[in-house]
Amino acid sequence: xxxxxxxxxxxxxxxxxxxxxxxxxxxxxxxxxxxxxxxxxxxxxxxxxxxxxxxxxxxxxxxxxxxxxxxxxxxxxxxxxxxxxxxxxxxxxxxxxxxxxxxxxxxxxxxxxx
Amino acid sequence: xxxxxxxxxxxxxxxxxxxxxxxxxxxxxxxxxxxxxxxxxxxxxxxxxxxxxxxxxxxxxxxxxxxxxxxxxxxxxxxxxxxxxxxxxxxxxxxxxxxxxxxxxxxxxxxx
Numbered sequence: 001x002x003x004x005x006x007x008x009x010x011x012x013x014x015x016x017x018x019x020x021x022x023x024x025x026x027x028x029x030x031x032x033x034x035x036x037x038x039x040x041x042x043x044x045x046x047x048x049x050x051x052x053x054x055x056x057x058x059x060x061x062x063x064x065x066x067x068x069x070x071x072x073x074x075x076x077x078x079x080x081x082x083x084x085x086x087x088x089x090x091x092x093x094x095x096x097x098x099x100x101x102x103x104x105x106x107x108x109x110x111x112x113x114x
Numbered sequence: 115x116x117x118x119x120x121x122x123x124x125x126x127x128x129x130x131x132x133x134x135x136x137x138x139x140x141x142x143x144x145x146x147x148x149x150x151x152x153x154x155x156x157x158x159x160x161x162x163x164x165x166x167x168x169x170x171x172x173x174x175x176x177x178x179x180x181x182x183x184x185x186x187x188x189x190x191x192x193x194x195x196x197x198x199x200x201x202x203x204x205x206x207x208x209x210x211x212x213x214x215x216x217x218x219x220x221x222x223x224x225x226x
Contacts, residue, residue, distance in 0.1 A: 004157075033214075042201060042216030043158065059215075090157045103150075103214065105157030 002026055004106035006091050012112045013081040021076040021109050023091030031094045032074035036087040049074055081113045118202045123221040126192045134187040134220055136202030141182050146205050149187045151198040197224045
């Protein structure tokens, strides 16, 4: 049981390039999330999904797109990377929303945009 | 959105108890109190949660004030492995229930 995995672990992009971050979970969770964490700060929610084929905006969605074609995968896309998107990206998943659900986080992807 | 206030950092000696405070004066009746921690270079992990009553689990205890405007995470015997950033988070069970708002947390240093 691998839990939540993220691919890649590290990436360097040039301004204007595009890329996709992959998140996979093997716990059959309905809900999945993408966060970003900037140095010295807490996590901020980018987008989330409440089930296969659904996505919704979080706190900081601009500049990102997401897709949830399969229940176990949640993709985060950057169409035209900007230096402001330099950050560590965390994916998380959870069972269906209950007031006391627990989120399981992946190890993170460190992205640098030059 | 209900926000939390935590000290930026705290220090503890190994094998001693640690009390990590959190203020949430604008908490609503439907907000649950969650604690997560983030070890260096890792994603956050769940620690404990509660609504009104004090809670215990294998990792920690959560003491919630009677008026719910503050709470304290208690690590009974700190180990070096407990050095992490601890986040106190409120989550509304009725609205915006799928949004976790992480503050900057408390960085706990544990001295041997």
